Amino acid sequence: MIGRFILNYPEAARRTGVLLALGLVALALFAMGVSSVWLGRLVPPLSEWLAANDSLGRLLAAVAIALILAANWKLLRLLPRRQQVIGVWLELFVLLMLFFYSFDLSFTFIAKKIGYLITQGVTTTLVGAIAKLSKNGVIYGLATFYTSLFRGLPLLMQIYIIYLGLPQVGYVIGAVPAGILALSLCYGAYMTEIFRAGIQSISRGQSEGATALGLSPSQTMALVILPQAMRVIIPPTGNQFIAMLKDSSLVSVVGVWEIMYLARTQGQTEFRHIEMLITASMIYWILSIGLEFLQARIEERFGRFNVR
Numbered sequence: 001m002i003g004r005f006i007l008n009y010p011e012a013a014r015r016t017g018v019l020l021a022l023g024l025v026a027l028a029l030f031a032m033g034v035s036s037v038w039l040g041r042l043v044p045p046l047s048e049w050l051a052a053n054d055s056l057g058r059l060l061a062a063v064a065i066a067l068i069l070a071a072n073w074k075l076l077r078l079l080p081r082r083q084q085v086i087g088v089w090l091e092l093f094v095l096l097m098l099f100f101y102s103f104d105l106s107f108t109f110i111a112k113k114i115g116y117l118i119t120q121g122v123t124t125t126l127v128g129a130i131a132k133l134s135k136n137g138v139i140y141g142l143a144t145f146y147t148s149l150f151r152g153l154p155l156l157m158q159i160y161i162i163y164l165g166l167p168q169v170g171y172v173i174g175a176v177p178a179g180i181l182a183l184s185l186c187y188g189a190y191m192t193e194i195f196r197a198g199i200q201s202i203s204r205g206q207s208e209g210a211t212a213l214g215l216s217p218s219q220t221m222a223l224v225i226l227p228q229a230m231r232v233i234i235p236p237t238g239n240q241f242i243a244m245l246k247d248s249s250l251v252s253v254v255g256v257w258e259i260m261y262l263a264r265t266q267g268q269t270e271f272r273h274i275e276m277l278i279t280a281s282m283i284y285w286i287l288s289i290g291l292e293f294l295q296a297r298i299e300e301r302f303g304r305f306n307v308r
Helices: 002-008 010-031 037-042 044-052 054-077 081-101 107-133 144-152 155-169 175-200 204-212 217-254 259-269 273-306
Strands: none
Touching: 010 054, 037 044, 037 054, 044 054, 054 081, 144 175, 155 175, 155 217, 175 217, 204 217, 217 259, 217 273, 259 273
């Protein structure tokens, strides 16, 4: 019966499906406990009625949000794809800023501390991130014990072991070198498997053809295998790089003046913890966006070799 209705009245069936989807979204929002306060602020004459009728007010707010989402979806679909992406980013960014604004933040305090946070914290964070690039995954692939150990232990535990354990055997290491070493060893282990998988994804015929042309094993690897494997290696490598950038916040537990450490200490001076934590989160996000852009450019560069 339903199938016949859809076949005979496709437009009516589509509209019925849209209404059903809107109803489900509204019910889901209502069940999640959506507040009607925003609706009262948007339409002041309704504020008293909404306060007196909480359940009906929340249901009305849920329906209003569902309709806004539907209208927004419809408007975005009218734009070209690139403008759709930009529009979604702008809308979500505005919602994120409104969420932060609801904390009653002191933007004066943020403006006073952000320069110090960037110049000191970001520098240390990037040093830790760049240290990973010096660890060649192919070299680490020779040590399966190393990859198993450092992939199996939590990063925080590795930081403590290196910082607190090495002095027990007579080697005193500073907080910054300990943090960089822990990040490098941990993510180098993951990079080992990424490089191994990328190299093994290239068919044996490529190396056999290079050998037939008179290339040595090192030349085959550098000129034939790696350039092709990089198309497989780069995406997960970029993801690991961004993950390590964020995980560098863990080195703050040993007193490294990293972004998270500075955010906590600077926030304590005037009991403005949330301002500094939000500022630090935005700095991490901006750095991640920069790395995502760089990763996309590198992928595009190596992707050109696939063009026939």
